[in-house]
Amino acid sequence: MSFYFLGFSFLCLVLSVILLRYKAKRTISLLCLFFLASAITVFLNSFWIVCQRFTGDGVNQSVLYTLGNSLEGADFSDFVIPITLAIIGSGAVFVLLYLLLCYKLPIRKRHSLYSVLACLLVVVSVLTSPTIPQISGSTLSLKTIDGSDFNKYYVKQESIIDNPKYNLVYIYGESLERTYFDETIFPNLLPDLNDIRKNSLDYSNTQQMPATDFTIAGIVASQCGIPLFKPTAFSDTNVVSSFYPTAICLGDILKKSGYENWFYQGANLLFADKDAFFRTHGISHIWGLAESGMQDDFSIQNNWGLYDNIVLDKAWDKYKELAASGKRFALFTLTLDTHPPRGYISPGCKKNNYHMGGEKVDALSAVLCSQEDIARFVNRIQSSPWAKNTIIVVSSDHLAMPNMAVAVDYLNKHNRRDLFFILGDSIKPAIQNQGRSPLDNGATVLEVLGGARAIGLGRSSLSEKSLFETINDFQSKLYAWGDSIRALWGNPKHIDHFVVDVSKKKLSFDGFSYNLPVVFEIKPDQVLPVVDDEGKKSSLRTALAYLPEGAQFLWVDKCFLAGNIWKSSLALSTDWCVTQGRTGGNVSVEKIDSEIYKGIVTDDHQPTNTARYRRDQMQLQIAPEDIRYSSDSFKLALEGQPHFIENMMGLSYQEPWGRWSDALMAPSVLLLYRYPFPQEFDVVIKAKAFGGNVNKPIAVKIGDQTQYASFGSEPTTVKLHFTGDMYTRLMTITPPEPQLSRQGSILGSSSVSPVRKLGIGLIELEIVPVVEKTLKN
Structure with missing residues (x-):
């Protein structure tokens, strides 16, 4: 259906162009309207086509969720070419439109009726773009489906497991669908894991549902029994700091039942x-790239993280440690070597070469390798x-996504199913063919462990x-719900009263809790929170900048x-x-002076002032790097820079404590002052060093004078004495051994420059002029 909308949208655009070129009366305002509407059409359709390339379902929930949340840790290298082509293609369309509408127009009799028709067609081209219904989350068919019966089917599971007997190891295989086990399609692709599966309780007919088709959505579906539909506000910024806080999920039940819960991923x-x-749902101990301590060892990482x-x-x-301690525990883990589009081969993997039709298929070779790692892990536990x-x-x-290199050629020709099987001493091996969905996984595991039989849906x-x-047409029913x-x-x-806990960086009221910083738009019947998106350094200021005049808000953030x-x-x-x-x-604006602040x-x-509103909104929209402040010193934890700095190079982005030097940007930190240095002065530097630079001499050069300062791994203050002249304005700071690191990186992939050389x-x-000399005897 979406392709029909796409074709109809472009058809309406083409027809409007034809009418404007040959039949319609033309005015400047009409052309401006047309180019604006056509720009929107081309953008929406190009965006949909790029998304379709990666999701197979256009602008689905995975796109909306991912764009509205933290992108830290993502690898964007595979998006570069499609996005570049989309931009070039869109540019070519606009050039063509300009030539058709503004160059060598034929002399014909024209009528204003055709002008109206052309305008209507170009507006229809916008409205029929497939992006519109997908973003709104509605389709024509859903209007006839009743969604008012949600509470009849939704189970908020309050019970716990009495006297639990079993520990749990839950392995999520990235894009590892059950279709790969079909030997008639993929002979000997999963030899190790298939031997294990044959001794399991295997649910062979698990069908993927809407909003369960990307990693976090699959995890949420399997543990909470609900698809990942997320609310947004403030132009799609992140509106929550918790995660389905009112739902009760598998991790919550396990924790209440005495389990210690862990999650491992690369x-x-x-x-x-x-x-x-x-954090929200009972899995208190999490281990990923940043927690591993191996984020700077690139020999054991692919573009997404650890192999x-x-x-x-x-x-x-961790399993051995927990099991030997006698604790009741659940250990969840997620693989990633089979991540689209081509997957990755772990170093040392023995089975890493899979052929089909006489040619090696990289994506399937990654599957072959990853299944070997999973099987080894399972065999270790079973032994x-x-x-x-x-x-x-x-x-x-x-399921494997459409941009997986093997999907179009092989997978989509067959009935595809999600993988789900259970192993245990008390589990009788069998293949169960009843229809089910990933929403049922958590409830099934819960009953195996001795608990209840339902979680969520x-x-x-x-x-x-x-x-x-x-339920008939369950997929559409989910959308209706x-x-x-x-x-x-x-x-x-x-919200009337609230409490801020500075030490925990939390704001709480009426049973709700949010991480700081946070901003709330306060409406008469709703409070919309927006939490800081760590991938967008000015997300909260930007959110406020889009509020309409007169909107009430509450913002807790750093004072500056x-x-x-x-x-x-x-x-x-x-x-x-x-x-x-x-x-x-x-x-x-009130400063918080205590660890616990109680606010009203x-x-x-009072009436608002439009001029004041416009001034405030303009200031909120200023980019952080363009902010200037008045100060005697350069405080690098603040956004922007002081007025006395004209330019700077070699410094990374602002962090809560300050800024790192980054030798990938410039080999030295260069600070160009607006005015020459005093005749005699001290340079007072508060800093810390990274890695091999700790306690090593760091060169500070002004004019033809170079002095050295050493800093530890913790903040240290050093004072250096210089003499100036009437010309010198440049200070250069050069660390001796800058080192590649992912510490504090916004992104996680080495292919899209998250690495800095710190x-x-x-x-x-601070520059402190020396106004008096100590007389020497």
Whole structure:
């Protein structure tokens, strides 16, 4: 259906162009309207085509969720060529439109009726772009489906497992669908894992549902029994700091039942907010790229993170430790070597060469290698002294995506199914063919462990029928339930009093808790929170910049961010502040002076001022690097730079403590001052050093004078004495041994420059003129 919409959208655009060129009366305003509408059409359709290339379903929930959340840890290298082609193609379309509408027009009789028709057609071309219905989350067919019965089927599982007997190991195989086990299609692709599967309880007819088709969505579906539909506000910024906070998921039940829960993966846990999900739902111990301590060892990483053999070896070590301690535990792990489009081969993998039709297929070679790692991990557990007390689950996180190099040629020709099988001493091997979905996985595992039979919309396949079987057109029903599912994010209805815990960086009220920093738009019947997106350094200021005039808000963030706009006395403060008021009206900024701050939401209903609103919104939209502040010193933890700095190079982005030097940007830190240095002065530097630069001499050069300072791994203040002249304005700081590191990187992939070459971490720098000399006897 989406392709029909796409074709019809382009057809309407073409027809409008023909009418404008040959029949319609033309005016400047008409052409402006046409080019604006055509620009929107081309952008929406190009965006849809690029998304279709990677999702196979256009602008689906995976696109909307990923773009609205943290992108830290993502690898974008495979998106570069399609996006570049889309930009070039869009540019070519506009050039063609210009030539057709503005160059050598034929002399014909024209009529205003055709002008109206051309305008209508170009508007229809916008409205029929397939991006529109997908973003709105609605289709024509859903209007006839009743979504009011959600509570009839949704189970908020309150019970726990009485006297649990088994530990749990749950393995998510990245894109490892059950279709790969079909020997008639993929002979000997999964030899090791297939031998294990034959001795399992194997559910062979697990069908993927909407909003379960990307990694975090697959995890949420399997543990909470609900698809991942997420609310957005403030132009699609992140609206929650928790993750389905009102839902009860498998991890919550296990924790309440006395389990110690762990999660292991090789990628960055911040990507797609997996860390927020685990923290919210009972998995207190998480281990990823940043936690591994191996983020700077690129020999054991692919573009997304650590190779599977490294992660599963670490998971095995943790399994032995937990099992030997006698604790009741659940250990979840996620592979990534089979990540699209081509997958990755772990170093040392013996089975790494898979051929079809006489040619090597990289994506399937990655599957062959990864299954070897998974099978070794499972065999280790089954051969251990603790095997009888362990239930092992192997499942897909989702089906292989359309951009997987093998998908179009092989997978889509067959009936594709998600993988889900269970191993254990008490599990009788069998193949179960009943229809089910990934929403049923958590409930099935829960019953195997001795618990209840339902979680969310999931039902245990051991003893219950799946809603996939009992509800006609279950996929469309899930979309009809979309608003009810989004309501499980639990946004509050009002806020009167709140508490800020500075040490925990939390704001709480009425049972809700949010990580700092956070901003709330306060409406009469709804409170919309937006939490800081670590991949967008100015996300909260940007969110405020899009509020309409008169909107009430509450913002808790570092003082200098709000001080630059509403209270200059706090413009240099790195403390926490509470800012509240109405856009275009009175806004108060109050510094938090204690560990626990108890606040009251105030609202003075004074009239707003449009001029003030526009001034404030313009300041909120200023890019961080363009901010200038008044100070005697360069405080590098603040956004922007002081007025006395004209330019700078070699410094990375601002962090809560300051800025690292980055030798990939420039071999030295270069600070160009606006005016020449004093005749005699001290340079006071507060800084710390990284890696091999710790306690090593770091050169500080001004003019023809070079002096050296040493810094430890913790902040140290050093004073150096210089003499100036009437010309010199440049200071150069050169660390001796800059080192490649992913520490604090915004992205996780080495192919898209998340790596920095760190040397010195500058916190504060001040020029102090020496006005008196000490007389020497």
